[in-house]
Amino acid sequence: xxxxxxxxxxxxxxxxxxxxxxxxxxxxxxxxxxxxxxxxxxxxxxxxxxxxxxxxxxxxxxxxxxxxxxxxxxxxxxxxxxxxxxxxxxxxxxxxxxxxxxxxxxxxxxxxxxxxxxxxxxxxxxxxxxxxxxxxxxxxxxxxxxxxxxxxxxxxxxxxxxxxxxx
Numbered sequence: 001x002x003x004x005x006x007x008x009x010x011x012x013x014x015x016x017x018x019x020x021x022x023x024x025x026x027x028x029x030x031x032x033x034x035x036x037x038x039x040x041x042x043x044x045x046x047x048x049x050x051x052x053x054x055x056x057x058x059x060x061x062x063x064x065x066x067x068x069x070x071x072x073x074x075x076x077x078x079x080x081x082x083x084x085x086x087x088x089x090x091x092x093x094x095x096x097x098x099x100x101x102x103x104x105x106x107x108x109x110x111x112x113x114x115x116x117x118x119x120x121x122x123x124x125x126x127x128x129x130x131x132x133x134x135x136x137x138x139x140x141x142x143x144x145x146x147x148x149x150x151x152x153x154x155x156x157x158x159x160x161x162x163x164x165x166x167x
Contacts, residue, residue, distance in 0.1 A: 013066065015164075016071075018066075019071040020066060021065075021066035022072055022075055022080040022084060023080070026068075026079075027080075027083060027146070029065060030065055034138060034139075036058040040055040075165065079146075082153070084157070085146075085148070085151070086149045088162065089101075089149060098155055098156075101151070105149070105152075108145040109141070112137070112141030112142045113138075114134075114137060114141075115135065115136070115137030117134065118133055118138075119131050120134075122134060
């Protein structure tokens with residue numbers, strides 16, 4: 001089982017949730033997670049212990065975001081294809097992905113993770129430059145990852161196992 005599938009299970013992502021998450025609004029607003037968490041943790045300076053409420057609300061948003069949007073009317077868009085490609089990537093231990101898709105998504109996830117380390121360090125130290133620098137690295141890695149997932153989707157959408165993604 002892939003680590004990504006384990007994370008998906010942690011978030012209780014089922015077929016319906018994944019279809020809702022393929023709504024472009026879900027994908028776009030998912031990019032608010034890191035800034036919300038940064039503000040929530042940074043708010044400890046301004047509102048002290050009440051920052052725990054902001055942190056809790058941000059974590060709830062992480063869970064709720066893929067669920068609040070309806071399934072898209074059309075999946076013929078970059079965001080939906082990225083989500084479907086991500087599902088194919090999660091499933092790569094069962095249905096292998098083409099060889100040329102195997103390395104870069106892992107590298108991009110590592111790049112995104114390195115960016116997040118800078119973000120955490122900046123929030124902890126209350127230094128804005130590591131937050132901005134790390135956020136730029138994280139978003140670049142994540143958006144490039146999604147773009148690679150679109151490519152993966154386009155290369156694998158013809159497989160009968162993935163008929164459910166087309167509508």
